[in-house]
Structure formats: C-alpha cells, structure tokens
Amino acid sequence: MSRTNLANHAAPPSRVLIIDDSVVARSVLGRMVEGTRRFAVAGAFSDARAALSWLAKNRVDVILLDIEMPGIDGLTALPDLLIASEGAKVLIVSSSADEGAGVSVQALALGAADTLVKPSIGAFGGRFAEVLEERLSRLFETPADTHRSPSGYGPVAAPRDFDLVAIGASTGGIHALSQFLRAIPTSFQKPILVTQHLPATFMSYFAAQLAVLGGRPCQVATDSMRIRPGRIIVAPGDAHMRVVRTSGGAAIRLTREKAASGCMPSVDPMFETIAQVYGKRALGVVLSGMGRDGCDGAGNMIDAGARVLVQDQATSVVWGMPGAIANAGRASAVLPPDEIGRLVAGRGGGA
Known part of the structure; x- marks a missing residue:
C-alpha cells in the first residue's frame, strides 16, 4: 500500500473541546493540541454554558476544562459536561489544580480523567506542550489485549462469604x-x-x-x-x-x-x-x-x-x-x- 493510501486509512484525530475564560489560554492550548497531530480542536469557548449548548449538536473525545471561570465554574459544570458529551474524557487544566489541592480531588471524584496545572501565561511554552500531549495520549492508552470487554460471563453469582x-x-x-x-x-x-x-x-x-x-x-x-x-x-x-x-x-x-x-x-x-x-x-x-x-x-x-x-x-x-x-x-x-x-x-x- 502506498504512503498516500496509508494516510487515507489512518485514524482521524481525536476531537478536543477547550473551555477556558482566557482568550490567550484558549489560543495557546489550541495551537498545542493541533501540534500533536493525534488531536484536533473541535471547539473553544470562554464559558461552560456556551460549551453545553454546542455539545447538544456536536461530539468530542476530550474536554480541556478550566476550573476558575465567571458564571458556572468548572467543577459545577463538570457533571453536566460529562452527560452532554456522552462520556468524553475531561482533563482539568487549571492553575488551581496544584498537587494536593482539594479541587483536584473533587474534580477526579466528579468524573474528570486527570488534572494538569496550567502555568502562568508567560510560562506556557516549551515543556508544557510536551506534558499536555503526554497527558492527552495517556487518556487513550490501554495495555495489549485490553481493547475489548470479554463476553460470555452469563449470570453473575453473588460473591461467597468474605471477611x-x-x-x-x-x-x-x-x-x-x-x-x-x-x-x-x-x-x-x-x-x-x-x-x-x-x-x-x-x-x-x-x-x-x-x-x-x-x-x-x-x-x-x-x-x-x-x-x-x-x-x-x-x-x-x-x-x-x-x-x-x-x-x-x-x-x-x-x-x-x-x-x-x-x-x-x-x-x-x-x-x-x-x-x-x-x-x-x-x-x-x-x-x-x-x-x-x-x-x-x-x-x-x-x-x-x-x-x-x-x-x-x-x-x-x-x-x-x-x-x-x-x-x-x-x-x-x-x-x-x-x-x-x-x-x-x-x-x-x-x-
């Protein structure tokens, strides 16, 4: 098969939705996502309400979500975004997602797949692009032979007595x-x-x-x-x-x-x-x-x-x-x- 045909048969990039009230952050994150080639920006919004309206007619694979936003904050919007997106993987990208921060654990408990600390605007380049691509890719990793659910389990018996x-x-x-x-x-x-x-x-x-x-x-x-x-x-x-x-x-x-x-x-x-x-x-x-x-x-x-x-x-x-x-x-x-x-x-x- 020629390289052209191989390219035609390549899987389409995963669709990413960006929700961040900073126009600079949306722009920079968008460029980083597009630079991965494995992911593509499907939409970008400054608030959760607009994103929810857009999701009523559009589907994405990943949502990059800020927490601190005017109106509906990211944590409040997270459950509705998961429902509206029909289970898209949510990566929290927020300056408040420091390791050990309570909001990070809350986000994970509410259904976020992972959290990532968003650097200051001046530190958005370089290594952060690599980290973002790594985190995005990790959301779709599975070990060998775990791409399918097994079938044929039949009726499930209650566990035997246990301590x-x-x-x-x-x-x-x-x-x-x-x-x-x-x-x-x-x-x-x-x-x-x-x-x-x-x-x-x-x-x-x-x-x-x-x-x-x-x-x-x-x-x-x-x-x-x-x-x-x-x-x-x-x-x-x-x-x-x-x-x-x-x-x-x-x-x-x-x-x-x-x-x-x-x-x-x-x-x-x-x-x-x-x-x-x-x-x-x-x-x-x-x-x-x-x-x-x-x-x-x-x-x-x-x-x-x-x-x-x-x-x-x-x-x-x-x-x-x-x-x-x-x-x-x-x-x-x-x-x-x-x-x-x-x-x-x-x-x-x-x-």
Missing part, C-alpha cells in the same frame, strides 16, 4: 469508587482496603471524602494499623499497603520497595498479601485505571480461592487495569461500579 474487600484503582477510579460506595449501605461492616494511585499530598483529603461517600470512618494507612470492621483504610501515596496476620486478626504493613508495575502505591502487593492472610475469605475489586497494576495480585487471589470483580469497559475512563485482569481470565465478573457495589452488599452485609 474483607480490597479495591484497586487509578485513572478514573475516584469517580468509580464514589459510585461503588454509594451502593454500599451503612450496615455493611466488612473492612474495606483501597489502593488508589494518587500522590501522598492528596491522601488526607481523599480519605475524608471517602468517609463521607462511604458513610463510615476512613483512615490513611499507617504501619501496624489494625484492620477493623466498619472502616475504610486507604494506602498512603508513598508506600505499598500490605496485610499481615496478628494474634488479634490482621494489620497493615507499609513497605516502599519498587513494585513490578512501577506504581507507588501498587495494588499487587495488597492483593498478594491479602490472598496469603484471608485466602478465599477475601474479595477483590479493580476499578478504572491505566496499565496492568493488580493483574498479578488478582492471580494470587484467584489461586487462593477468592473472587475478583472488575469494572466494565463502557463505564471505565481507562480500561487498563480491569481489562488486563478480565483478559487474563482472572475476573469473576465484569460490571459497572454501582452494580459491583450492590453485588458486594448483597452478601457481605451484616456484622
């Missing part, structure tokens, strides 16, 4: 976690462990938010912390959360060695040690996330007789982590996060 739920998630996982937790009644007393890929500076805010969503206490893990009923424990951003046996049950052990997945914290060590301590009395859940972290650990859990439920592709921001497990044949069920929550609550409730 603990362990959840792994990354990009898009906070929004999925909120849907999962909203489906869990406050009467559910099994302990819940969460390894979510987030910087350490996010974790205290993240834990506070999970406490509200889950209707139960939530703590950032510390070394030797006891695992107790009715509580959520989240891995700190700078250590793996492992589980060890104790005379009174089980406790957390934090370690900082390099994980095979390259993630810190990593889901694999959590799943591996939970399989050792709880065996078939554990339940694993893997939600939206990039890469394949959790796939090896899911194998440990399945070998121990436990079950692993993963989020489906249609509702995942990135079907990397759950997709890797599903395609490796290690998923007991593939479902939307709210359905996973209802399934877990159906057999795991009570004291």
Whole structure:
C-alpha cells in the first residue's frame, strides 16, 4: 500500500473541546493540541454554558476544562459536561489544580480523567506542550489485549462469604469508587482496603471524602494499623499497603520497595498479601485505571480461592487495569461500579 493510501486509512484525530475564560489560554492550548497531530480542536469557548449548548449538536473525545471561570465554574459544570458529551474524557487544566489541592480531588471524584496545572501565561511554552500531549495520549492508552470487554460471563453469582474487600484503582477510579460506595449501605461492616494511585499530598483529603461517600470512618494507612470492621483504610501515596496476620486478626504493613508495575502505591502487593492472610475469605475489586497494576495480585487471589470483580469497559475512563485482569481470565465478573457495589452488599452485609 502506498504512503498516500496509508494516510487515507489512518485514524482521524481525536476531537478536543477547550473551555477556558482566557482568550490567550484558549489560543495557546489550541495551537498545542493541533501540534500533536493525534488531536484536533473541535471547539473553544470562554464559558461552560456556551460549551453545553454546542455539545447538544456536536461530539468530542476530550474536554480541556478550566476550573476558575465567571458564571458556572468548572467543577459545577463538570457533571453536566460529562452527560452532554456522552462520556468524553475531561482533563482539568487549571492553575488551581496544584498537587494536593482539594479541587483536584473533587474534580477526579466528579468524573474528570486527570488534572494538569496550567502555568502562568508567560510560562506556557516549551515543556508544557510536551506534558499536555503526554497527558492527552495517556487518556487513550490501554495495555495489549485490553481493547475489548470479554463476553460470555452469563449470570453473575453473588460473591461467597468474605471477611474483607480490597479495591484497586487509578485513572478514573475516584469517580468509580464514589459510585461503588454509594451502593454500599451503612450496615455493611466488612473492612474495606483501597489502593488508589494518587500522590501522598492528596491522601488526607481523599480519605475524608471517602468517609463521607462511604458513610463510615476512613483512615490513611499507617504501619501496624489494625484492620477493623466498619472502616475504610486507604494506602498512603508513598508506600505499598500490605496485610499481615496478628494474634488479634490482621494489620497493615507499609513497605516502599519498587513494585513490578512501577506504581507507588501498587495494588499487587495488597492483593498478594491479602490472598496469603484471608485466602478465599477475601474479595477483590479493580476499578478504572491505566496499565496492568493488580493483574498479578488478582492471580494470587484467584489461586487462593477468592473472587475478583472488575469494572466494565463502557463505564471505565481507562480500561487498563480491569481489562488486563478480565483478559487474563482472572475476573469473576465484569460490571459497572454501582452494580459491583450492590453485588458486594448483597452478601457481605451484616456484622
């Protein structure tokens, strides 16, 4: 096939919508997007209302969204933009999206795929263009063989009796976690462990938010912390959360060695040690996330007789982590996060 024909068969660039009240920012971001060749600007607006009206008749793949805007701010508009765009991936590009900022975690919880700090107007060039292209490309990455949802699972049986739920998630996982937790009644007393890929500076805010969503206490893990009923424990951003046996049950052990997945914290060590301590009395859940972290650990859990439920592709921001497990044949069920929550609550409730 000639180069011309190859070009004709190349996939069209992904369509990007820019929403920022600064005309300079819209112009610069637009040039950067067009310079990637993989992405193209489909529209650019100074306020959310105009963007929502435009989305009523147009479709995009990505939305670059500022937070601080006159009228409807970005956080307020985010849920409506996700609905109007029929699930476009939203990348927050805002000066208020500093690492550890509460608004960043709020944006991720509301469904944003990622956040990126917008530099000052004078620092908009150079390296930022590379970072923006990297973040945009990352939204569409999936590991090999995770481009499709598996079929043929048939009716989904409720999980067997279990003593603990362990959840792994990354990009898009906070929004999925909120849907999962909203489906869990406050009467559910099994302990819940969460390894979510987030910087350490996010974790205290993240834990506070999970406490509200889950209707139960939530703590950032510390070394030797006891695992107790009715509580959520989240891995700190700078250590793996492992589980060890104790005379009174089980406790957390934090370690900082390099994980095979390259993630810190990593889901694999959590799943591996939970399989050792709880065996078939554990339940694993893997939600939206990039890469394949959790796939090896899911194998440990399945070998121990436990079950692993993963989020489906249609509702995942990135079907990397759950997709890797599903395609490796290690998923007991593939479902939307709210359905996973209802399934877990159906057999795991009570004291």
